[in-house]
Amino acid sequence: MHNNLLTEIKDRILYITINRAAKLNALNKDTLAELNMVVKQFYTDENAGVAIITGDGPKAFVAGADISEFSSFSIVEGQQLASDGHSNVFNLIENCPKPIIAAINGFALGGGLELAMACHLRVASDNAKLGLPEVTLGLIPGYGGTQRLTQLVGKAKALELILTADMITADEAKSLGLVNHVTTYDALIAKCEELAGKMLNKAPLALKSALTAVNSFYSKDKNGYSVEIEEFGKLFGTEDFKEGTQAFLEKRKANFTGR
Template sequence: MQYENIKVEIQNRILYITINRAAKLNALNKYTLLELNSAIHELHNNSQAGGAIITGDGPKAFVAGADISEFADFDIEQGKLLAKDGHNTVFNLIENSPKPVIAAVNGFALGGGLELAMACHIRVASENAKLGLPEVGLGLIPGYGGTQRLTQLVGKAKALELIMTADMVTAEEAKTLGLVNHVTTQDDLMAKCEEIMNKILVKAPLAIASAIRAINAHFKASEGGYSVEIDEFATCFGTEDFKEGTQAFLEKRKANFQGK
């Protein structure tokens, strides 16, 4: 796919996805979401990519929200379709990715931008980051999973406060709340994300995928998290990576995982 709203490149097994609309503070419009869908499928299907880092172009914004002009005139059914399509084609796709996805949050991560970051498995924020869900100020609520993922990350009471007041939090406040994993200087942001990703990429890829599925199952009422963990744990025993990992441990050498 030829991208216009995002930039995509692979280096050293990392797929870099950059929202490339700095003039619009990297706001998510329908075309950007379509391109993100394509990029995440590329992550899943490209054997050269072990994981992805998502960021926004420029120092001002990760993603400063959705493009409000696109849905200002929507009715109930159009609003429902907008949210449902977003869940299915981008946000849930990222959360359920068998390969790790890290959000490099530079600047504003608001509305759909924070929802995009929360869909990622790990979040690293630069010191200048501001995070929030301001939708109630538009007469809306978060519609791309924000009510659910924010509650999972920071707890019910704080999620209610942040959503109902529409307050933004700083990077350090977000770290204290558990909303982001790490805070760095802006210059060190990508390096920190790469450091974390490279630690993951030397581990067994199929085990990483199993861990993601088991942890996600904890938050799904239709699935028993413990049962999924048991099944995923058992599945790992049938992989070549398990044999390689245990043999390497016994031989006191570094494992060479092949994702098989």
């Protein structure tokens, strides 16, 4: 049982709901620890192939980090806070071998937007507001926001949003490439499930290789083309490759097993 998260697996989709609506689902230390545990389990859980992360209630996906927990931190404690967040949650999500979709159901601010950006796809409801307001606290984004926002929207727009602390609407976020789709609030989870369903029909090991190859583009110590070649070649040794090509030749639907 988790105190701050609700989790459920249905039709091979893991639903993760941050369950702190009274606090606008702010990320405190305990919530981050629970996210770490749940995402780690998802890595190897054979019952789930795609995850959807959302926030409880109509107001917020995650309205930020819990400021009361770190307002008195020293330099060393601040650096440790960021470092732990990177390795235990945000990088863990980004490097997950299975797709994770953020269902942004309201405010995604600060650590909340950073959480959404660590996910592989983002779908926002039309009432969502997104932003990185850290400079208003005398800080900068510390959970990967300066890097991932720049990757997603480009340097000039990322700097504008970070330096002004402006919030943007879901439609603006979509036009920038920050979110993949915008829906009504009521259709949000259904849209995420539609995307998840498309992925669940595909070969799991191929999805894993695709995530690895695309992520390698942003890694300074990797050559993305080399990673792509290696991952492409590895898949020729899988049963799913044999099944996929056989199904194509026999004009039938492939039955992938993840082997």
